[in-house]
Structure formats: C-alpha cells, structure tokens
Amino acid sequence: MPIRHTDEERRYQVKVSLEDKEIVIRIPEGVLSVEYIQDLIERFELEEFVKDVKMSEEDAWTLSEKIKEEWWAKEGKKLLREKGIS
Numbered sequence: 001m002p003i004r005h006t007d008e009e010r011r012y013q014v015k016v017s018l019e020d021k022e023i024v025i026r027i028p029e030g031v032l033s034v035e036y037i038q039d040l041i042e043r044f045e046l047e048e049f050v051k052d053v054k055m056s057e058e059d060a061w062t063l064s065e066k067i068k069e070e071w072w073a074k075e076g077k078k079l080l081r082e083k084g085i086s
Helices: 007-011 034-050 057-082
Strands: 015-019 022-026
Touching: none
Parallel strands: none
Antiparallel strands: 015 022
C-alpha cells in the first residue's frame, strides 16, 4: 500500500541527486520563493569566490563598509522614494 503524504509533509520533501556530473536539488513549488533560492545561490557563489582570498577580518569589514556606502550613494534615494520615505 503506497504511503500517502499530507500537503504539509509534501512541502518539505527536498530531494538531492547527482545527474550527469551535476548536483540537482528539487524543491516543491511554494516551499521557498525563487528569489530566496537565487539569494542562496548567489551566497554560495560568493563563498566559493572568496574561499581562497587572503584578507584580514578588519580589511574585509572596511571593504564591506565601502561597498555599502557606494550602494547607498547610487541606489539609496531611489529605494527611499519607492518606499515613500523621502
């Protein structure tokens, strides 16, 4: 007799497989948004990119602050307008 899963149980059935030398992750629709999954992928890519970087924690902090400042200078006013803040 086949096992019947509730919708709640089905939501969390994530499957990982190796297919043609690629890791494939299958996530049922509606469990995570596409945007969230894309953010995770970008984080994985960033972690892979910086894994061999030789940088002190202080230098990394300084770089992150500079990047945030540049982003705010370029995009901040637009974001605040979109949110009705300025």
